[in-house]
Amino acid sequence: MAHQEILRLRTARRGTLEITREVAAVVSRANVRTGLVNVFTQHTSCSLIITENADPSVRRDLEMLAQRWAPDGDADYVHDAEGDDDMAAHARTVLTAVSLSVPIGNGEMLLGTWQGIFLWEHRTHPHAREVVITVTG
Template sequence: MTFQHTLHIQTRGRGMTELTAAVRDAVRASGVRTGLAHVFVRHTSCSLLITENADPDVRRDLETLARRWAPDGDPAYRHDMEGDDDMAAHARSVLTEVALSMPVGDGELLLGTWQGIYLWEHRAQGHRRELVVTVIGS
């Protein structure tokens, strides 16, 4: 059995938006009891991650690290057509993930106790993001 659902997420700008409940709802709607849930974001300046969902300092610290990995406005960047955050956002996306796969068992996502699924917006301004959730199994 295969099920596919599209999510539309409006971000508020740089930072993380939790998707756990939306992905969990898609898994439940799929009717799949055992299989895989795959989430793919259809953009090049944001990414997906699974990280701790209990302490928001973890997500703030990840943003601090991302600023070090790919700073806005680096004079070495050639691609800056959409502003100082343009190339930095693409680099952050490449350094992280644009797709995630998670196991499904008994019709539920099999995430760990402190794991959450997040869309990580790398642009300074908010954007409408499209994600495809595909659930495969029986």
């Protein structure tokens, strides 16, 4: 049995947007007791992460690290068609992930106490994003 929905989001700017509740709602609607939920973003300049959901300083620190890994406007970048953040956003996506999976037990995601699912926007301006959520069980 499989159930699939597309979550349409609008990001404000670079940073994280928690989507745990939205994914949990899809899992609930799927009526799967034991299985797996896969979350996939259809974009090359944002990613998905599971990280700390209680202390926002963790996500601020992740952003600081990402700026070190892939700085905006590096003079060595060739791809900059959409601005200084263009290649940096693609690099950040490659260094993180566009897909993640979470086990389902007793009809709920089996996330740890302090885990949340986040869309990580890597562009500096707002964007429309689509996330495909597929529940199997």
